[in-house]
Amino acid sequence: MGDAGADSGASVGSLASVESPMPEAGPKAAAAKLLPFLALGARGDLQAAAAQHVLALTGSEPGRTLLAGQAALLRALVELAVAPAPAPARDAARALVNLAADPGLYDPLLAAEPGLPARLLGCALDPQWPWAEEAAAVLANLSREPAPCAALMAALAAAEPVETGLERLVRALCTPGYNPRAPLHYLGPVLSNLSQRPATRAFLLDRDRCVVQRLLPLTQYADSSVRRGGVVGTLRNCCFEHRHHEWLLGPEVDILPFLLLPLAGPEDFSEEEMERLPVDLQYLPSDKQRESDADIRKMLIEAIMLLTATAPGRKQVRDQGAYLILRELHSWESEPDVRMACEKLIQVLIGDEPEHGMENLLEVQVPEDIERELQQQDLQDQEQCARERQEQELAPEPQAEGAAPT
Numbered sequence: 001m002g003d004a005g006a007d008s009g010a011s012v013g014s015l016a017s018v019e020s021p022m023p024e025a026g027p028k029a030a031a032a033k034l035l036p037f038l039a040l041g042a043r044g045d046l047q048a049a050a051a052q053h054v055l056a057l058t059g060s061e062p063g064r065t066l067l068a069g070q071a072a073l074l075r076a077l078v079e080l081a082v083a084p085a086p087a088p089a090r091d092a093a094r095a096l097v098n099l100a101a102d103p104g105l106y107d108p109l110l111a112a113e114p115g116l117p118a119r120l121l122g123c124a125l126d127p128q129w130p131w132a133e134e135a136a137a138v139l140a141n142l143s144r145e146p147a148p149c150a151a152l153m154a155a156l157a158a159a160e161p162v163e164t165g166l167e168r169l170v171r172a173l174c175t176p177g178y179n180p181r182a183p184l185h186y187l188g189p190v191l192s193n194l195s196q197r198p199a200t201r202a203f204l205l206d207r208d209r210c211v212v213q214r215l216l217p218l219t220q221y222a223d224s225s226v227r228r229g230g231v232v233g234t235l236r237n238c239c240f241e242h243r244h245h246e247w248l249l250g251p252e253v254d255i256l257p258f259l260l261l262p263l264a265g266p267e268d269f270s271e272e273e274m275e276r277l278p279v280d281l282q283y284l285p286s287d288k289q290r291e292s293d294a295d296i297r298k299m300l301i302e303a304i305m306l307l308t309a310t311a312p313g314r315k316q317v318r319d320q321g322a323y324l325i326l327r328e329l330h331s332w333e334s335e336p337d338v339r340m341a342c343e344k345l346i347q348v349l350i351g352d353e354p355e356h357g358m359e360n361l362l363e364v365q366v367p368e369d370i371e372r373e374l375q376q377q378d379l380q381d382q383e384q385c386a387r388e389r390q391e392q393e394l395a396p397e398p399q400a401e402g403a404a405p406t
Contacts, residue, residue, distance in 0.1 A: 038076040051088040058098035074112035093134035100141035118155035127179045136186035143193035174214045188230020195237040216258040225293045232299045239306035245313040262291035267328045276321035294335040301341045
């Protein structure tokens with residue numbers, strides 16, 4: 001099943017779709033001429049215009065490539081992004097979001113300003129900072145890669161001793177109105193990316209801190225798929241730690257209903273089937289909607305799959321009626337890769353138990369020839385998903401009843 005967080009990589013798309021017209025002569029020189037206007041002491045209107053111009057440049061790949069070679073300009077942009085009003089901090093921060101979304105710019109950004117993760121973290125967790133969401137979005141993009149993620153971890157570890165950086169991050173994520181001026185949805189992807197690291201998972205799974213329990217309700221957070229997806233990705237990564245499965249599935253955490261509920265629809269099960277389900281999944285209302293985001297549905301399925309890696313985990317998942325929810329989800333699911341993930345989990349739940357000595361699927365050493373076969377099968381599955389998705393895209397849209405053909 002791979003290492004924790006191998007598929008995480010939560011990221012933020014470009015915030016500036018406007019492409020700046022590049023001067024025909026000397027684009028590097030033209031960009032360098034912006035530098036004096038980005039300085040903190042520059043005249044306000046010129047500073048704002050320069051920040052808007054840089055933001056527009058970051059909306060195109062040529063513009064980002066150009067800026068990547070301007071270390072002094074990148075440093076000035078960071079200074080603006082963390083500067084108080086009246087500096088155009090929001091445009092500067094949005095430009096950094098776009099730059100951090102480009103994997104090729106991680107090194108130039110950190111080379112220009114090694115303290116970037118720590119400075120952005122301070123803004124993101126400041127309950128009064130108006131552009132904290134933008135700061136969190138930059139961190140969400142940066143933390144996808146090992147080097148900036150390690151730098152962010154170091155910044156979190158350097159927080160005050162009264163409350164660790166991770167504790168502050170979780171508190172900000174789980175506290176409604178933590179920052180009245182910024183929703184902080186992007187702290188979800190930040191935590192998801194950080195949870196790829198064993199130290200973060202150790203913090204999250206510390207039984208005395210009750211962190212996981214605080215995150216669970218956010219799997220149903222209706223206002224933001226970004227926050228929901230980040231929390232689900234975090235929980236999925238925690239499920240790689242098989243030593244904690246019994247605790248996660250047990251009454252202290254009871255994680256399974258929180259993973260299954262977003263996958264459940266308004267199905268009307270028989271009385272016998274209903275009794276097999278956890279109380280929170282029984283007699284759901286007729287307007288119950290499944291999770292709308294296909295990527296989140298897939299991560300939920302993957303989290304449950306990880307919980308079935310051990311024999312006790314498989315028994316607990318089976319005993320709580322997970323198959324019933326997955327059976328109905330499979331009938332409803334239209335996304336090929338999500339449906340395939342669902343099929344694999346169903347096969348685990350209804351299949352025979354592995355032979356003695358292979359009960360823990362996360363610790364099984366797969367022979368090389370079998371691993372090659374599995375990789376080949378996985379490739380075929382991906383190709384099948386791609387074909388099905390293409391067929392869906394090419395299929396004619398259904399005509400409204402009574403509509404005349406054109």
